[in-house]
Amino acid sequence: MRIAMIGTGYVGLVSGVCFSDFGHDVVCVDTSPEKVDMLNRGEVPIFEPGLDIMMEKNVAAGRLRFTTEIEPALDGVDAVFIAVGTPTRRGDGHADLTYVMAAAEDVARNLKGYAVIVVKSTVPVGTNKKVRERVALTNPEAEFDVASNPEFLREGAALDDFMRPDRVVVGVETDRAAEVMAEIYRPLFLRDFPIVTTDLESAEMIKYAANAFLATKITFINEIARLCERVGADVKEVAKGIGLDGRIGNKFLHAGPGYGGSCFPKDTMALARTGQEYAAPVQIIETVIKVNDEIKRRMIDKILEACDWSVAGKKIAVLGVTFKPNTDDMRDAPSLTIVPALVGAGAKVVVVDPKGRREGEALLPGVTWDADPYAAAEEADALVILTEWNEFRALDLKRFAETMATPRLVDLRNIYSEEDAQRAGFDTYVAVGRGQGPGQTRGHD
Numbered sequence: 123m124r125i126a127m128i129g130t131g132y133v134g135l136v137s138g139v140c141f142s143d144f145g146h147d148v149v150c151v152d153t154s155p156e157k158v159d160m161l162n163r164g165e166v167p168i169f170e171p172g173l174d175i176m177m178e179k180n181v182a183a184g185r186l187r188f189t190t191e192i193e194p195a196l197d198g199v200d201a202v203f204i205a206v207g208t209p210t211r212r213g214d215g216h217a218d219l220t221y222v223m224a225a226a227e228d229v230a231r232n233l234k235g236y237a238v239i240v241v242k243s244t245v246p247v248g249t250n251k252k253v254r255e256r257v258a259l260t261n262p263e264a265e266f267d268v269a270s271n272p273e274f275l276r277e278g279a280a281l282d283d284f285m286r287p288d289r290v291v292v293g294v295e296t297d298r299a300a301e302v303m304a305e306i307y308r309p310l311f312l313r314d315f316p317i318v319t320t321d322l323e324s325a326e327m328i329k330y331a332a333n334a335f336l337a338t339k340i341t342f343i344n345e346i347a348r349l350c351e352r353v354g355a356d357v358k359e360v361a362k363g364i365g366l367d368g369r370i371g372n373k374f375l376h377a378g379p380g381y382g383g384s385c386f387p388k389d390t391m392a393l394a395r396t397g398q399e400y401a402a403p404v405q406i407i408e409t410v411i412k413v414n415d416e417i418k419r420r421m422i423d424k425i426l427e428a429c430d431w432s433v434a435g436k437k438i439a440v441l442g443v444t445f446k447p448n449t450d451d452m453r454d455a456p457s458l459t460i461v462p463a464l465v466g467a468g469a470k471v472v473v474v475d476p477k478g479r480r481e482g483e484a485l486l487p488g489v490t491w492d493a494d495p496y497a498a499a500e501e502a503d504a505l506v507i508l509t510e511w512n513e514f515r516a517l518d519l520k521r522f523a524e525t526m527a528t529p530r531l532v533d534l535r536n537i538y539s540e541e542d543a544q545r546a547g548f549d550t551y552v553a554v555g556r557g558q559g560p561g562q563t564r565g566h567d
């Protein structure tokens with residue numbers, strides 16, 4: 123199949139590269155000449171494990187190209203994917219569709235034969251129909267169908283999610299469009315990955331409902347974690363105990379500093395907004411948004427409490443600032459709430475992150491960066507683990523305890539245990555939702 127991918131951001135680039143790996147002929151179009159030049163030099167603008175190698179392989183095989191010119195890119199295509207950004211609109215929390223609609227108009231003006239216009243960007247329910255109307259209005263001659271094909275890619279595991287998906291969701295209005303989409307995803311179909319073919323609105327809603335449900339699941343366990351702290355239970359045990367129930371499942375039950383990233387915060391907000399607009403408020407999600415904000419702020423208190431409620435002049439080493447491991451993405455990362463609060467309270471913060479520095483430098487003013495966790499924590503008053511990068515999972519805790527001014531460990535991802543910390547010589551170990559450690563918040567206040 124011949125495919126054009128509009129937008130080489132995270133979703134567009136991963137999808138374009140993976141489609142070319144299926145054997146399709148893919149042209150990726152982006153309006154930024156700098157980005158296209160970079161891609162044509164073989165450089166990947168984002169960090170995603172395995173993407174550079176897969177991109178190089180398919181470019182070399184002649185199946186993958188990058189260009190700023192949409193017109194030749196649409197020549198003879200079977201499908202045009204729109205994978206441009208849908209940021210949260212300032213002021214009202216709605217998804218901003220400016221880029222999607224601009225792309226739709228561009229496609230309309232340059233389409234020659236029949237093609238399916240596939241919306242891959244996460245868009246509110248009803249957008250695919252608006253895209254159809256806009257294309258028809260811009261070019262009444264255009265021969266096309268629209269399709270909704272939401273992505274479910276986790277950053278850091280995006281290639282695997284694309285190649286081995288739990289499901290592919292396709293929303294269509296015609297058999298013709300369904301056939302094109304089935305042909306595009308045939309390599310997955312042959313390997314028995316389920317494809318859910320449905321109407322446009324349901325496909326759009328599946329995406330929001332899935333992300334909102336996952337955000338709710340995380341927020342649920344984070345609230346249970348807080349209660350565990352008060353009653354002396356261990357949230358890891360609780361998560362294991364409930365996760366074994368097949369109806370609940372053990373995934374997305376890791377308590378932590380609150381969800382972040384490019385999807386959950388934006389998509390929960392957009393769903394809440396849609397609910398209000400249609401007079402069917404999604405109250406659970408409205409609450410999840412509020413609670414997640416509180417959870418992030420509560421982490422600040424945890425750190426302050428571990429430091430005897432004063433961090434002024436104290437050195438704090440923070441391990442991990444990206445919103446999760448294996449990405450350089452800082453969007454809505456809990457670190458953006460927590461670290462500035464520490465800096466504001468007068469702490470001398472030293473940050474270590476394997477990939478976060480490039481984006482993080484501008485976003486976290488007033489901190490010092492170090493590449494080595496041990497050097498960062500020398501003479502420190504607290505060590506805070508904020509993102510569970512693999513390199514932070516097997517630290518030599520003893521070495522830290524020996525060189526820190528005050529050995530305190532605030533483990534916001536529950537990687538270690540109180541016993542690990544005590545054995546290594548830490549005076550204080552604070553985790554999330556795990557009972558009775560010294561410094562741990564109790565219910566008697």
Ligand code: UDX
Nearest residue numbers: 273274275276277374375376378381382383385445446
């Ligand atoms: C998410 C969805 O998983 C994906 O399907 C989608 O379409 C895009 O959004 P992503 O944002 O890359 O992917 O990250 P994900 O792995 O889902 O994690 C999101 C946030 O939740 C992170 O901040 C992570 O640290 C947090 N999280 C996740 C937890 O706190 N606990 C968990 O158990 C799981």
